[in-house]
Amino acid sequence: MKFVEDQIHKVRPLFEKGGKFEKLYYLFEAGESFHLVTDKRTDRGAHVRDNIDLKRMMITVVLAMVPCILFGIYNTGFQHYTALLNDGQIDALPGMVDMIVYGAIMVVPVILTVYITGGIVEGIFAIIRKHEINEGFLVTGILIAMVVPASIPLWQVSLATIFGVFIGKECFGGTGMNILNPALTARAFLFFNFPSQISGDKVWVSFDKAQEVVATATPMGVAASGEALPEAYSTMNMFLGLIPGSIGETSVIACLIGAIILLIAGVASWRTMIGMLVGGFLFAWLISLGNNTNPNDLAALGAVKHLCMGGFAFGLVFMATDPVSSANTNVGKWIYGFGAGAMSMLFRIVNPAYPEGVMLAILLMNVFAPLIDHYVVKASIKRRLNRARV
Amino acid sequence: MSSYKLKKGYDLRIKGEAEATLETLPRPTQVALDGREFHGLRPKMMVKAGDKVKAGSPLFLQKGTENFYFTSPVSGTVKEVQRGARRVLQEVIVEADEKDEFEEFQTISSGDLLNTSREVILEQILKSGLFAQILARPFAIIADPAVEPRDIFVSAFLTAPLAPEINLILEGNEAAFQAGINALSKLTSGSVNLGIEGGRADLSEALKNPANAKVNQFNGAHPAGNVGIQIHHVAPINKDEVLWTLSSQAVISIGNLFLQGKVVSEKVIALTGESIDQRKHVKVITGAAIAEVAKGRVKADADLRYISGDVLSGRTVTGGFLGTTASQVTVIPEIEKMEFMGWALPGGEKESFSRTFPSFLSPNKKYSHNTGYHGGVRAFVQTGAYESVVPMDIYPVHLIKCIMAGDLEAMEGLGILEVAPEDFALCDFICVSKIEVQDLLRKGLDFFRKEGC
Numbered sequence A: 001m002k003f004v005e006d007q008i009h010k011v012r013p014l015f016e017k018g019g020k021f022e023k024l025y026y027l028f029e030a031g032e033s034f035h036l037v038t039d040k041r042t043d044r045g046a047h048v049r050d051n052i053d054l055k056r057m058m059i060t061v062v063l064a065m066v067p068c069i070l071f072g073i074y075n076t077g078f079q080h081y082t083a084l085l086n087d088g089q090i091d092a093l094p095g096m097v098d099m100i101v102y103g104a105i106m107v108v109p110v111i112l113t114v115y116i117t118g119g120i121v122e123g124i125f126a127i128i129r130k131h132e133i134n135e136g137f138l139v140t141g142i143l144i145a146m147v148v149p150a151s152i153p154l155w156q157v158s159l160a161t162i163f164g165v166f167i168g169k170e171c172f173g174g175t176g177m178n179i180l181n182p183a184l185t186a187r188a189f190l191f192f193n194f195p196s197q198i199s200g201d202k203v204w205v206s207f208d209k210a211q212e213v214v215a216t217a218t219p220m221g222v223a224a225s226g227e228a229l230p231e232a233y234s235t236m237n238m239f240l241g242l243i244p245g246s247i248g249e250t251s252v253i254a255c256l257i258g259a260i261i262l263l264i265a266g267v268a269s270w271r272t273m274i275g276m277l278v279g280g281f282l283f284a285w286l287i288s289l290g291n292n293t294n295p296n297d298l299a300a301l302g303a304v305k306h307l308c309m310g311g312f313a314f315g316l317v318f319m320a321t322d323p324v325s326s327a328n329t330n331v332g333k334w335i336y337g338f339g340a341g342a343m344s345m346l347f348r349i350v351n352p353a354y355p356e357g358v359m360l361a362i363l364l365m366n367v368f369a370p371l372i373d374h375y376v377v378k379a380s381i382k383r384r385l386n387r388a389r390v
Numbered sequence B: 001m002s003s004y005k006l007k008k009g010y011d012l013r014i015k016g017e018a019e020a021t022l023e024t025l026p027r028p029t030q031v032a033l034d035g036r037e038f039h040g041l042r043p044k045m046m047v048k049a050g051d052k053v054k055a056g057s058p059l060f061l062q063k064g065t066e067n068f069y070f071t072s073p074v075s076g077t078v079k080e081v082q083r084g085a086r087r088v089l090q091e092v093i094v095e096a097d098e099k100d101e102f103e104e105f106q107t108i109s110s111g112d113l114l115n116t117s118r119e120v121i122l123e124q125i126l127k128s129g130l131f132a133q134i135l136a137r138p139f140a141i142i143a144d145p146a147v148e149p150r151d152i153f154v155s156a157f158l159t160a161p162l163a164p165e166i167n168l169i170l171e172g173n174e175a176a177f178q179a180g181i182n183a184l185s186k187l188t189s190g191s192v193n194l195g196i197e198g199g200r201a202d203l204s205e206a207l208k209n210p211a212n213a214k215v216n217q218f219n220g221a222h223p224a225g226n227v228g229i230q231i232h233h234v235a236p237i238n239k240d241e242v243l244w245t246l247s248s249q250a251v252i253s254i255g256n257l258f259l260q261g262k263v264v265s266e267k268v269i270a271l272t273g274e275s276i277d278q279r280k281h282v283k284v285i286t287g288a289a290i291a292e293v294a295k296g297r298v299k300a301d302a303d304l305r306y307i308s309g310d311v312l313s314g315r316t317v318t319g320g321f322l323g324t325t326a327s328q329v330t331v332i333p334e335i336e337k338m339e340f341m342g343w344a345l346p347g348g349e350k351e352s353f354s355r356t357f358p359s360f361l362s363p364n365k366k367y368s369h370n371t372g373y374h375g376g377v378r379a380f381v382q383t384g385a386y387e388s389v390v391p392m393d394i395y396p397v398h399l400i401k402c403i404m405a406g407d408l409e410a411m412e413g414l415g416i417l418e419v420a421p422e423d424f425a426l427c428d429f430i431c432v433s434k435i436e437v438q439d440l441l442r443k444g445l446d447f448f449r450k451e452g453c
Helices: A002-015 A022-035 A054-086 A096-129 A136-146 A154-168 A182-193 A219-224 A235-240 A252-265 A270-289 A303-308 A312-319 A330-350 A358-389 B118-128 B166-170 B174-185 B227-234 B248-260 B396-405 B408-413 B421-430 B437-451
Strands: B002-005 B022-024 B030-034 B043-045 B058-062 B069-071 B076-083 B089-096 B135-137 B152-155 B192-197 B214-219 B243-247 B266-272 B281-285 B304-308 B328-333
Touching (some): A054 A252, A096 A136, A136 A154, A136 A182, A136 A312, A154 A182, A252 A312, A270 A303, A312 A330, A330 A358, B192 B227, B227 B243, B227 B421, B243 B248, B396 B408, B421 B437
Parallel strands (some): B152 B192, B152 B243, B192 B214
Antiparallel strands (some): B030 B089, B043 B058
16 A cells, blocks of 8 residues: 555656646546545635545445446346257356356456546546546446447447547536436437447347347337237346346346445435336326236336336436436426436337337436426525515 | 424534533633634724733724724733735734733613613624624624614524533523623514524523523524524525624623623633543633643644634634634644545545445444545535535525526525525535535625625
């Protein structure tokens, strides 16, 4: 520890004003503050400060996502070998280790690609804007990796990350100023630019290039086509997450563990989460009431299945609760969450082209969040004015 | 008696509480009045170095008034008038005599105060220098004697970290406290509101059943003891209204002024903070040199911060003098070294409002704090935490953002007239982006006062 500290202090003058690498100061700062928490003293305001900082907050979110990451790695392997088994290419499923190894080979490069590309974009902006590197990308990065299929080409991930960070965040002024969730922006970029790699039934299970691709639709895909869900897509399996889908978003149980961590830590808003849960449940249930002609129709699946399907749980726990792009007021969080849940179901069930709506619903509510806040705050102003007249 | 239960807020679990015992400190050799303590001050000097003064003699006055004096707490010789950048008045230091000689004021008994005219009472409070301890809302600045307040609010309990025990402050001063309330009741056509801590059976009778005041009980964590929070719940301030606020010690001083006919500068403060030994409540002269107050109680070789007031909104007075309005002194260690991977390690010995540290599992344990930021200053990320420590119907984040944007109309709409920096002090503490909320709020208040009225 002391060695690292000494080395950092030794090279510091090179990056300070007048030093050889003055322009790269903020990159140095990022490295320094990663290893050493600042000894800067308070000089205004409160003399003592909470031990939490943005890094701590962000790493807590990443920590909450660990179950999703681990399960995503396992499930990637599991889906791969299950598909091979169904296709007759292998006789029996291999052991857990094989599945994890295969999953890791597919997933880790995606995560690395996101962090490296995003890190470069963040670094460039920090240097241009002359501010410290913001830790928000710790979370954005892992979020992007979790919402893409394991089979996605890395260059597409890279482009999406650049787009997500640039258009989703830096364009608006950087961390804290963004209107859209950068990770969802990245995913929307993939969805609109490379639809064949992020939708349809040929992308959710990853294969080695040499092998023939076997088509495996997600539960959502099956339901959208009006067929009955096969046994492999039982509610229990969907809850556990043993279904094809984006890397980190298939398991409701992993998302629940994440939600518990986030709620205990107080990092994510329970109002948003409950609002979205209620909105999603209510709409899925209401729609199912009016659609009992074809029991296999997406509209008739019922609320519980819908909540376990696709990216709903992941979106609810990790995407909608992004403190920056969601509503800021407490009342606003209820409305925002409810809207995101309701829209998710509407888009999912009514949209014939693409049987998933969580991403678009949250992005849409991101856009509305400032408006919701505006009216909530306006009501407070009105209260104050009314009081003055009395 | 009305009762209010506040759900929002947070009590810091900081080490260094003072014992509930009272000790009298030796008389200080130097005392000072610090101009920086009085927000809104435009001083005109009335003494120069070498002048002899008595306890209660004017040192300077507020420009634009005839008799709003700031007076010496002790008798002695003016040693120095210190000015800072742009000739801002800093300290007026007085070398204290062995024993006090007092300026003489009219003696009026507690009962007679109720039959005395507002002009006589106000005139005496102004001349005695005690008017300086009255703050005006909006803006939390020194009051303007020419404007009659709608109401007067006194908070008789403190929830700030390591706050002193109110019963020790009141002990022996019950009559003076009641006389002070009587005097104040003549200064407003509205009411004198007294905020007391709810759920305390052992509270001094003088607080529970005072005459000529309305008593309001408050239950809740800090900042429930802040007068601004109490005003917000009892009778919020509206546009074009003015309220006066003061501490219970100031009420006692005003009472003593009329009962004894002199300015009694002795008051009770709590010596608090982890870096101080023998933490007690002490009787001390207002404005005493901090070195004399803390003498023999701190480690000589340690790098320490001396704060006049509490750790959230007090003033740094290292090397200086105690504030006039503070009722506690806090001494904490300065941060000394960078911490290796501090943000990622579990951090079992660290307090946090956020529950991202294991300390949330032991709610009764006390923690050490130093003067470090514990993290870099970052863009404003709204975590929703501000809202849970400001027990007012106000949107703190939106208010702060409007101040950043300089939007006067929105500031007013969002309630800037109701708040003082101390009411948002916990936001300073909990902010993950390390935004200086109190500083921003003070700038916003000053900006509004200049441009918006």
